[in-house]
Every structure is written in structure tokens, then in C-alpha cells.
Amino acid sequence: MMESPFDLERELGMQYYATITPGIGGALRTAPEDFIVEEISLEKKDTSGPYLICRLTKSNWELQHAVKEISRRLGVSHRRIGWAGTKDRNARTTQLISLYKVTAEEISALHIKDIALEPVGIANEQLSLGDLAGNRFDIRIRDADPEDLALRVAEVTDTAATALPNYFGLQRFGVVRPLTHRVGELILHGEYELAVATYVGKAFPYEKDDVQRARTAFWESRDPAIALRELPVQMSFERSMLSHLQSRPGDYAGALRQLPPKLLSMFVSAFQSYLFNCALSYRLSEGIGLTEPVPGDHLIFANGRTDTVTQQNIPAVSLHLARGRCNIALFMPGKDDPATVNCNDATRSMLNDLGITSEDFRRASVFVQTKFDGAWRPIAMKTDIQASVEGTCVHLAFSLPPGHYATTVCREYMKTDPIRMV
Structure with missing residues (x-):
């Protein structure tokens, strides 16, 4: 475990790296083609419905602005467009969107620079955040430090197959303006x-x-x-x-x-993300590993079952964690009273210091018209990365579940100023 020296990361709660390997430096996104994201969609077999499902491919477009431009060109409200995940701006991304009562003919007549829309089906329901199986990434880090480059890449790749801190990445808080x-x-x-x-x-x-x-x-x-x-x-x-x-x-x-x-709701959910990052960093500062269960930890199993770590079941839990059957999770607070859930002391202390209560989340929920119920999030991410080195260019290919950040993976390799990753 190693501390981040970068003020911006520390301000956003991303205070630690899982590895002590010196960073390879370099830069992400020198061109959109260096950061390719492909959504892994959930299978749906609707044969009728008012929603047209389209495959959206875009480069150098922030999703909210792309949706607003699409809705403007179609002459419909942006509220009629739904999506499963928010993708990066400075990248080439492919994902599904749903459009309410829009025809394939209307889509084929659209011509927007750096945006392609392809009708692929119809559905009975609008796509909503989280309606995806995950994302595939194809990433190139250019101009990396050549000294022992292949060795450093291999060491981080090995660690990623076990556990990296599952931080919310910089883009969750705003790339140019992280506020x-x-x-x-x-x-x-x-x-x-x-x-x-x-x-x-x-x-x-x-x-x-x-x-x-x-x-x-x-x-x-x-x-x-x-x-x-x-x-x-x-x-x-x-x-x-x-x-x-x-x-x-x-x-x-x-x-x-x-x-x-959806943009308005992202402000409050970004604050929940910030609390999670800080709580995770506090846990790591206490010297507790990402796969090291301690009494009181909340567990999420692959089949949806949950459990709590006790002194007696630590050996069994350790075995489950090693075999990938469950994850240790931290609670991101919302409308539920922290006293009624297994909320960790660090999160509860932060809420007290900031003067924020469950009632504040309930009021915000009414104002924003979005449920902020609180949620459990795994503290560790792991992925099998196909990594290769060509000169000073590092090529990474991997997949992540929904809500996990590729930049959180890349920062482990690069360990550089976060502005070089956006």
C-alpha cells in the first residue's frame, strides 16, 4: 500500500494505491482512440413497445451534452432519452440508449459530427442507470517511463487480478472542474x-x-x-x-x-461517492487490507446474499473472499438512518462533522425527484488484464462491472498527476 502524493486525488478521497511499484507515468487519451469503451448490454427480448433502442457511438462528447443535442435535432424533450451508463467524454464510446416514440427513420435522418446512432431493437421500458452487465475497455497509455517498464506493468497486472481499491474515479466528480x-x-x-x-x-x-x-x-x-x-x-x-x-x-x-x-441527481450521488472514497481510504489508513475481513464488515455474495463478519466466521469468510464468492462492502448513506444499517464509524463521523442527516437526503430526494436510498459498494475491484508493452506504449484490455472505473485501474499503473488521465 502506498499513499498518493497528489492533492486532487487526496481531496476526492483517493488517498492510496494498492501497489508500491513506481508509476510508469505517461498520458491517457492523447486521442479518443486511445480510450475505447464498449458497453456490455443486458439481454432483452422485447418484440414491441414505445422505446426505440439505438447503439450510440460517440467521440469527444460528454453524454449529457450528446443527449441534449440529439433531442434538439429530433425536436423532442431530453427526458424521452434514457441510458444505462454514463461514459467518458475524451474517449470513443459505444453504448445503448432508449428513445421514447422516436422512429428508426428519424434516427437515420440525423447527422451529428462524431456521433453515430444505429437502431438495434425496441423495448417496453426506458433504459435506466445500471441496466448493463458491465463495460469493456481497450486503453493505451503513451509516453510511459521506459525503465523496467514491462516488469512494473506485470506487477500491477498481477495485483489487479486480486484487488485494487474500488474508488470512484475523477470523472465522477468532474474532469476539468471536480466540484x-x-x-x-x-x-x-x-x-x-x-x-x-x-x-x-x-x-x-x-x-x-x-x-x-x-x-x-x-x-x-x-x-x-x-x-x-x-x-x-x-x-x-x-x-x-x-x-x-x-x-x-x-x-x-x-x-x-x-x-x-439525471444531471441534477448526479450532484447528490457524487457526494455519496465522495463519502465512500473517504471511508475506504480511512480503512486503508488503519492498515486493513482490501481482502482482510474484520468483525463488523458487511459482505455481499455473488448470489445477492449478505452477511456480517464475526470473530468466529473470519476463517470461512477469508476462504470465500479468496475464491471470489463475496466482497467486503461499505455503505454509501442516503435516506436510511445510518443507525439502522451497518454503517462504518468513519462514514458516520463524516456525516456528523458535515452536519448531514438522513432527513437531508429525504429532502434532496423530493427536490431532485430521485431516490437516494443509500447503497452498499464493494471496497475492492479485480479484473484480469491483458497487458502488453510496445516501446513506451502500454496497451491494456479488460472488463469491469457497472459503476467501476477504468481510470482507477490506470492510476495504479501510472501513479501520475490525475490531470494526465482525463
Whole structure:
């Protein structure tokens, strides 16, 4: 186990690496073709229904913006489009989306740069987050440090077959502007003005100068007109919020509701992800391994069964973990009272320090119109990686279950500034 030296990772709770192997450095995503993601879909056999299922392939498109552009071109509400998983922007990604009462002929007439849509079936229900079996990745890390490169790659590959920390990756919190979880925290507190000001007005160094100026102007003045004059037209989410404030001054709750419901819900779920990362790092800081059961641990078995570790069953649990039959999991809190679930002390302490209760999640659930019930997440991920080295280029091919992050795998190899992975 080794600590991350990077402030950004530490701020997002990603404080440790599973390996002590020196990082290979390098860069991800020098081109979209260096980061290929293919969704592994669940089998569905519907023969009728109002939803057209299409295979969406895109490059250099953030999913929410791609959906908004597709809906604009079709002349339908973006709420009529559903998907199973959110994919990376700076990548070439393939996934399924569902479109309510849209025809294959309408899809064939669409022509959008770097977006391809192919009708593949129909369904009775809209695709929802989590309706997938996983994702396949084909990744190239370029310009890696050549010294003992093959040996370092092999050591991390071996560890990945056993256990890596199952952190939520940087893109969960925002790639250029990692503040999604902070907006979620403000929504939980009911501080809607500050939530809007943070989302629209907080500038980050990797943004263009004119964007930074526009954001800062709004942060300092709360005057939407100033920011609207300078924000680029493609920044449609921010502009829609600002336009609402211009027509209805002071209605910050209404401004937040201008965002697509799935994007709005991602703020609160990002905060849940942040809590998970921090709790996992706290566990590792205590010297407890990813596959080392301790009394009180919650277990999730492959067949859906759950159990709790006791002093008496540790030998049996250790055997189950070694054979991949179960996972140790941490609870991501939500509407359920932490006292009624096996919530770990670190998470409970963080909630107390931040002044956030289950009632705050219930209020946010009504505001966002999304269930925030809380969920268990495995603390470890493991995957069999096909790795090869060609000069200073490292090629990785592997699959992950839903909700697991390929960048969390790549960071173990690279151990570099996270901005080089986005």
C-alpha cells in the first residue's frame, strides 16, 4: 500500500494505491482512440413497445451534452432519452440508449459530427442507470517511463487480478472542474444559491480565460447578465440556469431545476461517492487490507446474499473472499438512518462533522425527484488484464462491472498527476 502524493486525488478521497511499484507515468487519451469503451448490454427480448433502442457511438462528447443535442435535432424533450451508463467524454464510446416514440427513420435522418446512432431493437421500458452487465475497455497509455517498464506493468497486472481499491474515479466528480460532490453537499444542506454559484461561478485553471472570467464575474456579483454575455453558447447548462435567474431573480431552486433530472441527481450521488472514497481510504489508513475481513464488515455474495463478519466466521469468510464468492462492502448513506444499517464509524463521523442527516437526503430526494436510498459498494475491484508493452506504449484490455472505473485501474499503473488521465 502506498499513499498518493497528489492533492486532487487526496481531496476526492483517493488517498492510496494498492501497489508500491513506481508509476510508469505517461498520458491517457492523447486521442479518443486511445480510450475505447464498449458497453456490455443486458439481454432483452422485447418484440414491441414505445422505446426505440439505438447503439450510440460517440467521440469527444460528454453524454449529457450528446443527449441534449440529439433531442434538439429530433425536436423532442431530453427526458424521452434514457441510458444505462454514463461514459467518458475524451474517449470513443459505444453504448445503448432508449428513445421514447422516436422512429428508426428519424434516427437515420440525423447527422451529428462524431456521433453515430444505429437502431438495434425496441423495448417496453426506458433504459435506466445500471441496466448493463458491465463495460469493456481497450486503453493505451503513451509516453510511459521506459525503465523496467514491462516488469512494473506485470506487477500491477498481477495485483489487479486480486484487488485494487474500488474508488470512484475523477470523472465522477468532474474532469476539468471536480466540484460535483460539493454542489451535492450544498443541495443536501438546502443552500441552493450557493449550489448554483458554485456550479456556474467557480472557475478552474484548465478552463479557457474567457470562461474563467465569466464564471468569476457571476461568483462575485451574482448578476446573470454579466456571465451570459461572455459564456460560450455551447455551455448550455450554465446558460439555461442563468437565463432562468435573469427572468426570475433569486429563484435559485428553479435555476437548479433547469438542469436535466439525471444531471441534477448526479450532484447528490457524487457526494455519496465522495463519502465512500473517504471511508475506504480511512480503512486503508488503519492498515486493513482490501481482502482482510474484520468483525463488523458487511459482505455481499455473488448470489445477492449478505452477511456480517464475526470473530468466529473470519476463517470461512477469508476462504470465500479468496475464491471470489463475496466482497467486503461499505455503505454509501442516503435516506436510511445510518443507525439502522451497518454503517462504518468513519462514514458516520463524516456525516456528523458535515452536519448531514438522513432527513437531508429525504429532502434532496423530493427536490431532485430521485431516490437516494443509500447503497452498499464493494471496497475492492479485480479484473484480469491483458497487458502488453510496445516501446513506451502500454496497451491494456479488460472488463469491469457497472459503476467501476477504468481510470482507477490506470492510476495504479501510472501513479501520475490525475490531470494526465482525463
